[in-house]
Amino acid sequence: MATEPARPRRTRRRRLLRLLLWLPLLFVAASVLQVAVLRFVDPPFSAFMLARQAEAWRQGDWDFRVAYEWRDLDEISPWMPLAAIAAEDQNFARHHGFDLEAINKALEHNARGRRLRGGSTISQQVAKNLFLWSGRSWLRKGLEAWYTLLIEAMWPKRRIIEVYVNVAEFGDGIYGVQAAARSYWRTDAARLDAARCARLAAVLPAPRRYDARNPGPYVQRRAAWIQRQMRQLGGQAHLRQLD
Incomplete structure (x- = not known):
């Protein structure tokens, strides 16, 4: 042969x-x-938005549409980026993508057998929401770290927080503060007060479980804590550290 x-x-x-x-x-x-x-072009969608839309279609919900409407940072109430920082990443202005102190605290908290707590920064969450997928794996964490490094190296802090409050999920299929303001209160993102922004930030850990419009006891407690943190950070003056 x-x-x-x-x-x-x-x-x-x-x-x-x-x-x-x-x-x-x-x-x-x-x-x-x-x-x-x-860095210069506003994202028309994110990986998480595509995944949520595909999930709805797989379930046969052909009428489902992701709610998303971009707003530049100067068209958003300054209480919203402040609330996000107070809730998610109080060292955002100082770190370079990774908050080692927050990671260590999260590891100690989880080691005690309490409810799992993450140590992700806002930069890491932007990387994940824009480019990756949900879930836990070493591959995803490695890609998240790589994109976080790129974002921190190439974007100013104001761009990072601008993208974050526009692509974060604030309810099932509701992405960004403008879509949330329209869906929950029939208003514009620029008109949100501190209390409503704190409630939106309060649902970020699990936006499909918690409701910012009709908050339960957990969201009310967390929103009150976020407002206290916003004051301790110095209020809207804290945002000047991002310039």
Whole structure:
């Protein structure tokens, strides 16, 4: 029986090896380009929005539509970015993408067997929401770390918080503060007061479980705590640290 010559097999192996060597470089180039473009271009959607829309269609809910409407930071009540920082990442203005102190506290908290607490920064959450998927895996955490580094290196802090309050989920299929303001209170994001912004920030850990419009005891307690933290941070003057 005739056998395939060895030389063509070696040639195919070399080509495959060359391709495998190029793939990481192509990913690096593509991801850098993604982050660079979104420094100036407002994202028309996020990975989490696409996943939620696909989930609805898989379940046969063909009428479901993600609610999302972009607003620039100067068109949003300043209470909203302040509430997000107070609730999610009080060291946001000082860290470079990773808050080691918050991570250590979360590990100690979880080690005591209490309700799991994350140590993700706002920068990490932007990376995850924009580019990745939900769930827990070393691959996703590694990609999240890479995108976080890129975001922190290429975007100013004001751009990071601007994107965050626009793509964060504030209810089932409700993404961004403008969509939340319209859906819950029939108003504009610029008109939200401190109390409503605190309630929106209070649902961020589980926006499909908690309701900012009709808050239960947990959201009320957390929103009150967030407002106290907003005052301790110095109120709206704290946002000047992002410039």
